[in-house]
Amino acid sequence: MQMSEKDVAALVKEISGSDVKKCMKCGKCSATCPAYGEMRFHPHQFVAMVARGRVEELLKDPTVTRCLSCFACVERCPRGVEPANVVAAIRVLAEREQEGNNFSPADVPKLLSQDPEIPQQALVSAFRKYRK
Numbered sequence: 001m002q003m004s005e006k007d008v009a010a011l012v013k014e015i016s017g018s019d020v021k022k023c024m025k026c027g028k029c030s031a032t033c034p035a036y037g038e039m040r041f042h043p044h045q046f047v048a049m050v051a052r053g054r055v056e057e058l059l060k061d062p063t064v065t066r067c068l069s070c071f072a073c074v075e076r077c078p079r080g081v082e083p084a085n086v087v088a089a090i091r092v093l094a095e096r097e098q099e100g101n102n103f104s105p106a107d108v109p110k111l112l113s114q115d116p117e118i119p120q121q122a123l124v125s126a127f128r129k130y131r132k
Contacts, residue, residue, distance in 0.1 A: 008093070009053040016089035018082045020051040029073035029083045035119070038066040043073040043083035050086055058090045059097065066118075067091075069125040 003011070013020060029043035036042055040063045041049065049058055058064065064087065073083040108123060 005053045005055060008055040008059075009050050012050050012055055012086065012089045012093065015092055016082065016085040018047070018085050018089075020047045020081060020086065022079045023047045023051065023081045024079055026078065028076040028078065029081075032072045032076045034070060034072065035066045035068050035122075038119075039063045043087065046086050046090065047081055047083050050090075055090070055093075059094050064090055064094065065122060067125075068119055068121045070121065 023044065025044060025048060027044050029047075030036060030045070033039075033043055040061050041058060046058060049055065067084065067087045069084055069088065071084045074085070077083065111118060111123065
């Protein structure tokens with residue numbers, strides 16, 4: 001990405017609408033995450049990394065698609081940070097970096113054959129977000 005890490009972090013905050021600085025790092029969001037074991041970075045880590053401006057690592061993480069977008073983390077956050085929106089913003093930026101690499105119905109069988117353990121809800125969510 002040609003933007004500075006600080007600029008990218010600001011863009012994530014703008015896209016997500018979440019105030020990541022409000023996070024008190026209690027971990028309740030991660031404790032309730034059904035995809036916790038599938039993701040390299042957990043909801044509270046996403047928020048903390050964006051707050052510190054460390055977004056490039058998140059953009060390169062292939063497990064970002066494991067978030068189910070179930071919003072359990074949003075429900076549990078006592079400060080209203082909305083970690084699921086932060087994860088979704090990272091996904092959007094990662095897609096923008098790939099320039100036109102869109103998700104189509106024809107991609108589903110290929111994705112399932114590559115990883116039969118991928119949750120169906122993750123595929124449906126990705127289809128909604130990345131399809132043009």
